[in-house]
Amino acid sequence: MKRLLLSLAFLGFAAPAVAHEVLHEVQRGRAVAVHAWFPDGESLAYVQAEVFSPADEKIPYWKGRTDRNGWLAFVPDVPGKWHVRIVDSTGHGLDTTVDVAPPGAGDGASGGGIPGVAPLAFVLRPVVGVALIAAIFAFLYFRGRRRPS
């Protein structure tokens, strides 16, 4: 009888411990991943980031930091426009929306650039900018030459 009581007492202590067990599952293809990088190809690594659900624009649905390669990932629970903010401590960053399609509708990659072409953009960007500025100043110059002061 005494042994039985002791055994029951042990089980009584063990029960709450079982209640603290953490279960898990792995699902692939459910998360939305966002990659942020500078035009020269450098990633925004370990940068503060927040994700806001279309259901609640005030309280962050996800909060954390980008990883070493400038990625963040979250698992959306509703379709719609998700608001992603990546804020570097130097004031650089990203403030964009990510369209999340309803389940089964399919969702492709989107964004403001392709990492593979970063070196190309790094070269093209100044070239295009210089061309635009040259065109503006050339216009002002020739207009000024035609109009005597």
Added chain:
Amino acid sequence: MHVPDGFLAPTITLPAWCAAAPLWYWAVRRNFGTSSTESLPVVGSLTALAFVVQSIMIPIPGGTSAHLTGVAILAILYNPGVAFVCESLVLLLQALFFGAGGFTVLGVNALAMGLLGPGAAWLCYRALRRLSERGAAFLGAYAGMQVATLAVSLVLGLQHRLSPAYMPVPFSVTATAMMVPSLTVLGIVEGLYTVMTLSLLRKVKLVGPR
């Protein structure tokens, strides 16, 4: 250094636009009339060069990048109004075509990087140029970079104080992250860039009297 769209609330961006708009009007009228036509090729070349140097990211330890502004030279050679207009044009093109900075924050970025920084550079250069033109240009550009960086970090800090939802990083972190690279690297490189450009322009006699 550019503040992107979405990091500042309209309570800051609207007053900045209101302050910048009349200054743009005044600076364009004063510096880009028909009487200034002959200086346009040099001003245009320096503006294009500023665009290029702002596209070159200098890696900063800690996972971020920074860049020069390249407009202190315009303030030193002409006046802060020219630098203000040219930097605003660079920022506008970056915002419209390349997604850097932004249209709503254009007033803030232009006032900080185009007016306050070059204004400080011009004042410093004018105060010291009798001692040494190159030294004055270097110190002017260095001071201009610090003033512009401090102005941007103060605005971000103010935004954090007003509403952390827009800028979650507090001023102490922002100011440290921005000012340390600016004081130790960027200011020196901006100073060297300004001195080299000034020397080159003086050598080929493309710019007016000293």
